[in-house]
Structures are given as C-alpha cells and as structure tokens.
Amino acid sequence: MAEQAALFVGPSWVGDMVMAQSAFRLYKEANPDVAIDIIAPGWSLPIVDRMPEVRRAHALDTAHGEFGWGKRRALGNQLKAENYTHAIILPRSFKSALVPWMAGIPKRTGFRGESRFGLINDVKPFDRSILDQTVKRFAVLATDEDVPPASLPQPRLRVSEEAQQRLVESLNLRRDLPAVAMMPGAEYGPAKCWPLDYYTELAAGLIERGRTVWVLGSKKDRPAGEAIATAHPEVRNLCGETSLVDAVDVLGMAETAVSNDSGLMHVAAAVGCHVHGIYGSSSPAFTPPLTDRRNIHYLDLDCSPCFERECPLGHLNCLKNIQPRDILSVIASK
Numbered sequence: 001m002a003e004q005a006a007l008f009v010g011p012s013w014v015g016d017m018v019m020a021q022s023a024f025r026l027y028k029e030a031n032p033d034v035a036i037d038i039i040a041p042g043w044s045l046p047i048v049d050r051m052p053e054v055r056r057a058h059a060l061d062t063a064h065g066e067f068g069w070g071k072r073r074a075l076g077n078q079l080k081a082e083n084y085t086h087a088i089i090l091p092r093s094f095k096s097a098l099v100p101w102m103a104g105i106p107k108r109t110g111f112r113g114e115s116r117f118g119l120i121n122d123v124k125p126f127d128r129s130i131l132d133q134t135v136k137r138f139a140v141l142a143t144d145e146d147v148p149p150a151s152l153p154q155p156r157l158r159v160s161e162e163a164q165q166r167l168v169e170s171l172n173l174r175r176d177l178p179a180v181a182m183m184p185g186a187e188y189g190p191a192k193c194w195p196l197d198y199y200t201e202l203a204a205g206l207i208e209r210g211r212t213v214w215v216l217g218s219k220k221d222r223p224a225g226e227a228i229a230t231a232h233p234e235v236r237n238l239c240g241e242t243s244l245v246d247a248v249d250v251l252g253m254a255e256t257a258v259s260n261d262s263g264l265m266h267v268a269a270a271v272g273c274h275v276h277g278i279y280g281s282s283s284p285a286f287t288p289p290l291t292d293r294r295n296i297h298y299l300d301l302d303c304s305p306c307f308e309r310e311c312p313l314g315h316l317n318c319l320k321n322i323q324p325r326d327i328l329s330v331i332a333s334k
Contacts (some may be wrong), residue, residue, distance in 0.1 A: 005035040006086040013099035014263025021155035023138040024053040046245035050157040055145045076102025154163025154290045155270035160250030177212040185221035191281035200231040202324040207234045280319040
C-alpha cells in the first residue's frame with residue numbers, strides 16, 4: 001500500500017519558510033502516518049531539508065511577482081502521479097493555489113483571497129483579530145479548527161556537526177570563545193536595518209567582554225559586514241562566504257544572535273541561539289522569533305509599525321533610539 005501524503009504550498013521568504021515549520025509539525029502530530037511534501041522555491045530546499053517532518057520538496061522556481069503559468073502547469077502535471085489526498089496552501093495569492101488544482105488534489109485548504117473560488121475547496125475563515133501573527137495563519141491551515149491552538153510548536157532546524165567542523169576549518173572560526181552572530185541586513189528594506197555604527201559599537205563592546213563576533217548575510221550584505229569588521233580585527237565578516245544551509249550550521253554554533261527582523265533571525269531562533277531581535281518598521285507582535293530564548297528590542301513609537309521599506313518620516317527614530325549599550329548590557333549579564 002502506497003504511503004499517504006499531503007502537499008503544502010510553502011511561502012517565498014526565508015523567515016516565513018522557517019515559521020511554516022510550526023504548521024508542518026502540527027500537521028505531523030495530528031497525522032503521524034501521512035508524509036508531508038512541500039512546493040517551495042529552489043533556494044529554500046536546503047532549509048526544508050533540515051526539517052525532519054518533511055519527506056520531500058518540489059522546487060518551483062518563479063521570481064517574486066512572476067506568474068509563471070507554464071512552470072506551474074508543468075509541476076501540476078508532474079504531481080498528478082503522486083496521488084496526494086490533501087493540499088494546504090499557505091500563501092493567500094491566486095497563483096499559489098494553481099498547482100494543487102492542476103494536480104487534481106481532491107481537498108485543497110486555504111484562506112479565501114484573490115478570487116480563488118474553485119481553486120480552494122476547503123475555505124478557512126480569515127479573521128485578522130484572531131490570526132494576528134504569521135505563524136498562527138500558517139498553523140490554522142494545518143488543523144481542522146478555525147482558531148490556532150493555544151500552544152504552537154516552535155521551529156527546530158537540524159544542524160550538521162560534520163558540516164560545522166568543515167566550516168570551522170574553512171572559515172577560520174574561533175570556537176574557544178562564546179560566539180555572537182550579527183545579521184545587519186534585511187531583504188525587505190532599510191527601515192528594518194539598525195544603524196551599522198551601532199552594530200560596530202556593539203561588536204567592540206562584546207569583544208572587550210570576551211566574545212567573538214561573526215557577521216552573516218548575503219553577498220549584498222558584504223559592505224555592511226566590512227563596515228563592522230573594520231572596527232576590530234576579531235570580527236569575522238562571513239557575508240557572502242556562506243550558503244543559506246551553511247548559515248544554519250554556523251548559527252548552530254553561536255551562543256547569541258543580534259539581528260534585524262530578517263530571515264536569518266528566524267533561522268537563528270530555530271537552531272537554538274538566544275536571539276536579540278531588533279524591530280523598526282515591522283512589529284514583533286506579528287513576526288516574533290519563535291523561541292523562548294529571546295529579547296525583543298522595539299520602541300513602539302507612535303509612528304510604529306509603519307511596515308514601510310524606507311522611513312516615511314525620514315528620521316528612523318524607531319531604530320536609532322535603540323542604543324548599543326542597552327543590548328550589550330543584556331548580553332553581558334548572561
């Protein structure tokens with residue numbers, strides 16, 4: 001007898017994909033004999049591979065904003081042979097519901113949105129007052145209830161000790177001191193980014209107190225990493241030197257992470273770092289790091305959260321008024 005399987009359509013951002021693991025865990029707890037497969041962007045496959053609940057991922061490589069009808073039709077035709085009985089569509093867009101419909105999956109669960117009538121045939125009510133967090137929205141789709149459970153399982157990404165040893169050697173990482181990872185980038189925009197000179201000041205203070213500092217990010221974050229690293233020779237700028245899956249293993253070796261509200265912040269939370277999440281234009285009420293080991297740095301100004309990519313008032317006080325000494329004192333007290 002073939003193994004029963006359900007298909008999730010995953011989100012398109014790093015942080016959202018990590019948070020979606022809470023939904024995968026919920027579904028697996030309720031359906032232990034049902035395998036979970038995922039439709040996911042190609043870049044996210046290494047992250048998904050670190051989720052023990054997931055059997056397999058199918059790559060759908062469409063750019064942000066790309067409709068990709070031909071790619072979706074080809075994948076839908078391919079998945080017909082899988083005989084999935086249930087699809088759970090996490091994004092609320094029209095295009096995200098196409099592949100399960102094209103694949104002929106009988107039960108297709110999702111929220112009402114973007115005229116998806118027919119594409120979604122198991123429609124969940126969407127009440128923003130109840131579903132006030134991204135993780136709650138994902139979680140409710142994975143259950144038979146219309147409200148999320150009071151307690152949600154937290155994301156837990158596997159780390160590879162073998163890969164960690166390789167990275168220590170290839171990246172020349174110090175392991176004799178507690179490591180603090182810094183993530184100064186944010187794909188969304190500068191209104192999420194704590195000032196670089198604040199990161200630099202914090203790094204100097206941490207090194208004085210016996211820590212080593214690793215800066216992580218993509219190639220586009222390389223200049224930000226250099227700005228922090230030039231202040232002290234003990235800062236290791238890893239931006240652009242690690243893949244996304246490498247970042248999982250590097251963060252798994254760090255004791256603490258200091259990060260803007262970004263995808264890597266959620267990765268750090270999922271591998272067990274004590275996370276210091278810094279919020280400017282976004283809100284920790286909506287996308288908090290899903291871990292009990294966290295400190296949130298958020299001023300909740302009258303203009304916050306604006307959810308803009310750039311500060312509409314031009315002052316960025318929501319971030320500039322969070323001082324390095326305040327974060328340093330918390331880390332140093334641990």
